[in-house]
Amino acid sequence: MTPETTSTESSDVGDVVAERVRIFDTTLRDGEQAPGFSMDRRAKLRMAHALEALGVDVLEAGFPSASPDDFASVSEIARVLRGPTVAGLARCHDGDIDACGRALEAARHARIHLFLSTSPLHREHKLNMSKQQVIDTACAAIERAKQLCHEVEFSAEDAMRTEPEYLVEVFSAAIAAGATTVNVPDTVGYTTPVEMAERIAYLRKHVRGADTVIFSTHCHDDLGMAVANSLAGVAAGARQVECTVNGIGERAGNASMEEVVMALRVRGAYFGVDTGIDARKLYPTSRLLTQLTGQVVARNKAVVGDNAFAHESGIHQHGMLKHRGTYEIMRPQDVGMGETKLVLGKHSGRHALRQRLLAMGHEVEEAAMDGIFARFKALADKKREVHDEDLEAIALGMDPEATGPWRLVHLNTNSHLGGSASASVKLTHDNGSEVGEAAIGDGPVDAVLRAIERATGTTLDVTQFQVRAVSEGGDAQGQAQLTARHAERDWRGNGISTDIIEATAHAALAIVNRIERQQPASQRAAVASL
Numbered sequence: 001m002t003p004e005t006t007s008t009e010s011s012d013v014g015d016v017v018a019e020r021v022r023i024f025d026t027t028l029r030d031g032e033q034a035p036g037f038s039m040d041r042r043a044k045l046r047m048a049h050a051l052e053a054l055g056v057d058v059l060e061a062g063f064p065s066a067s068p069d070d071f072a073s074v075s076e077i078a079r080v081l082r083g084p085t086v087a088g089l090a091r092c093h094d095g096d097i098d099a100c101g102r103a104l105e106a107a108r109h110a111r112i113h114l115f116l117s118t119s120p121l122h123r124e125h126k127l128n129m130s131k132q133q134v135i136d137t138a139c140a141a142i143e144r145a146k147q148l149c150h151e152v153e154f155s156a157e158d159a160m161r162t163e164p165e166y167l168v169e170v171f172s173a174a175i176a177a178g179a180t181t182v183n184v185p186d187t188v189g190y191t192t193p194v195e196m197a198e199r200i201a202y203l204r205k206h207v208r209g210a211d212t213v214i215f216s217t218h219c220h221d222d223l224g225m226a227v228a229n230s231l232a233g234v235a236a237g238a239r240q241v242e243c244t245v246n247g248i249g250e251r252a253g254n255a256s257m258e259e260v261v262m263a264l265r266v267r268g269a270y271f272g273v274d275t276g277i278d279a280r281k282l283y284p285t286s287r288l289l290t291q292l293t294g295q296v297v298a299r300n301k302a303v304v305g306d307n308a309f310a311h312e313s314g315i316h317q318h319g320m321l322k323h324r325g326t327y328e329i330m331r332p333q334d335v336g337m338g339e340t341k342l343v344l345g346k347h348s349g350r351h352a353l354r355q356r357l358l359a360m361g362h363e364v365e366e367a368a369m370d371g372i373f374a375r376f377k378a379l380a381d382k383k384r385e386v387h388d389e390d391l392e393a394i395a396l397g398m399d400p401e402a403t404g405p406w407r408l409v410h411l412n413t414n415s416h417l418g419g420s421a422s423a424s425v426k427l428t429h430d431n432g433s434e435v436g437e438a439a440i441g442d443g444p445v446d447a448v449l450r451a452i453e454r455a456t457g458t459t460l461d462v463t464q465f466q467v468r469a470v471s472e473g474g475d476a477q478g479q480a481q482l483t484a485r486h487a488e489r490d491w492r493g494n495g496i497s498t499d500i501i502e503a504t505a506h507a508a509l510a511i512v513n514r515i516e517r518q519q520p521a522s523q524r525a526a527v528a529s530l
Contacts, residue, residue: 020059021264022240024216025257027289028077029060029089031248036295041073043292048077050288051245056084058240060113063089064103065096066461071103078107085151086110092141101148105443110149111181114141118170119158131166135173142177155183155218160191160199167199170207175209181240182213187227189222189252193232200236219255221247226255231263234273245289245491246297246304258282258303258335266330283336296466308332309340314349321355344391346380353391362395387492393518405430405508405516406456413444413501423447425505427455446502449508458512460484460491467500482507486515 025350027043028051031037039047044062052058061077062070078086086107090096092114104110114136117126123134138154145152154174159167171182184199191199196217204210217233217240218227230241247256256442268274286304290296299306309332311317319326320340332340344356357364357372364372375394380386410426424438425448437455441447445465453459464483480495480503491514495506 008426019239019419021234021238021262021273021275022214023055023061023257023275023277024058024087024217024218024240024242025051025056025084026060026218026242026254027051027242027244028246028259029062030242030254031244032062033066034248034250034253037248037293039292041069041076044073045080047289047292048081048244049286050281052081052083053278054285055275055277056235057276058087058111059084060087060089064099065090065093068118071099074100075104075106076220078110085109085111087113087390089113089115090141090145092116092137094455097141097145097148102146104149104427105140107149107153111151111153112145112149113153113155114138114145114153114179114185115157115183115185116141117157117162118167120163121161122158130518131169135170139173139177141230141338142174142179146178151180152178153181153183154179155216156263158184158187159184160186160195161188164199164202170202171210171230172208175207180213181216182207182512183216183218183240183242184233184238185218186220186226188220189220189226191219191229192225193228194228196238197232200233200238214240216242217255218242220250221252223256224252226253227259227263230255230260231271234264234271236465239273243402246286248289248293256302258286262303262330262335265334280336283332304337305336309337310375311340313347314352317352321351344376344380344386346377348380348386356391357395358375362391362397364395388426392516404513406513407504408502408509409434410436411448411502411505413447415444419443420516423451423501424452425455427452427509445504448501448505452505452508452512456509456516458486458515460486460508463490465504466492467503478503480504480507482511484508484511491515 002274014298028047032039044484048059048061050231059081061074061121064074074088085416086104086105088100090112091098093196097112100112101420108335110443116134117123118134123129126381137427142152142154147222156170160274174182186196200215215238217230217238223332230243234241241255243255243257243260245257247253261279261282265276265279286297297305298409309328311320311327316327328340332338344353351375353373354369372394376386379390408425409428410472413421413423415421419442420440421444422438422440423444426434426436428434437451439447439448439450449460449462462482462484466481468479477496477498478500480500481495482504484491491511493507493510495510497503
């Protein structure tokens with residue numbers, strides 16, 4: 001086997017020719033094993049295909065010895081993927097190594113990722129092994145693994161709390177035994193960027209055979225420095241970063257892939273390196289992970305959070321309208337997110353409001369703008385965010401907080417074996433009419449939405465649905481937040497109830513009512529007569 005090198009690999013960053021940093025993705029191993037992020041085999045395969053399309057260099061598919069299902073997942077991913085190197089994790093135990101080899105048999109390019117603790121704390125309390133025993137065990141495992149795959153990576157667990165001189169011995173022996181990548185993990189997220197840079201530089205200078213292997217970082221985020229530590233390692237010569245989508249992983253998580261990738265891309269002239277990641281797929285991949293795990297991304301999450309390219313401050317919005325570069329160092333399109341959002345709220349200014357109204361087709365005279373702005377500010381003090389349908393109502397002289405014309409007076413749902421459900425609703429309209437409808441759906445929420453569509457004659461293409469508790473205890477209230485597309489526009493509605501299905505019905509009716517209130521009077525009359 002020929003060890004990996006970096007001397008001839010490069011990629012373009014603007015006008016700079018950069019060395020290549022490999023992205024080792026461990027979303028399906030370190031990320032998936034964290035509480036709340038477990039995925040079944042089908043979900044892991046979907047995520048693996050997305051990661052392949054994203055362009056990861058190494059995909060750690062799992063820990064084959066952990067369970068029969070994990071073995072099967074690694075085996076299936078190894079069989080179907082053709083782009084990235086597929087890796088499996090193994091302890092320095094013969095059984096783990098052999099299981100990893102079997103799981104990776106069908107891989108086009110396979111890597112066994114071995115790990116063994118090296119720090120004094122782990123040697124004494126976890127392993128009960130001497131320094132020499134650790135080295136002997138690691139070398140024997142590497143020699144066994146290299147007979148079963150194309151590459152062997154060795155990780156010195158808790159490397160950043162290991163004596164530097166001893167770490168040199170361990171890695172020198174690992175390289176001599178056949179390791180092609182040596183990983184320097186900050187297993188407990190304890191180190192700082194300066195320390196990481198110093199350690200990588202020290203190892204590259206003193207480890208025998210350092211110029212024949214790839215040095216890697218694997219940083220945890222316990223102190224919030226995983227990405228910074230990973231970048232410091234790269235600046236000191238590491239050419240592989242182990243990371244996860246959305247930064248998921250044990251405890252506080254791992255280094256976030258999207259943050260590492262975009263830091264190297266945006267600051268390419270500083271780092272002089274780049275990755276092979278298709279950054280335009282970062283946001284879609286992030287959203288796929290949230291769908292598969294049910295764990296949402298924080299709004300203020302860097303690069304892929306909802307607020308990453310959103311501006312509410314009047315000062316910031318004014319600057320953005322003058323020149324995007326005033327407050328954005330990258331474009332949302334660069335990560336596949338769409339457009340910058342100028343969010344209108346209580347901090348927004350008159351200029352941003354006028355621009356949004358113009359974009360919606362409302363050219364407001366200066367005399368009328370005073371009243372519109374005052375009404376906007378009054379509404380913004382009550383709401384976290386003022387949406388386009390609210391602005392439409394204000395511009396047309398309507399009450400954006402008006403309720404009706406449709407009101408819910410009766411709701412009944414029944415769930416059935418096999419996952420289907422039925423729902424019946426009775427609605428009243430401001431014109432005095434009463435409508436009752438029933439529908440069958442994939443579940444109670446789907447059935448209720450279908451029944452409301454039939455009763456009101458308004459079709460809703462639901463694009464986002466979220467529920468959350470807004471109080472505690474046995475009688476806690478739940479809030480349903482619904483976004484639906486109608487007539488090429490997005491409409492939002494909220495509903496609150498102790499019954500989440502009822503809350504969903506109220507949210508759907510809020511959208512239907514907004515749509516109807518903004519229709520011409522003749523059209524509203526026609527709808528109400530249905």
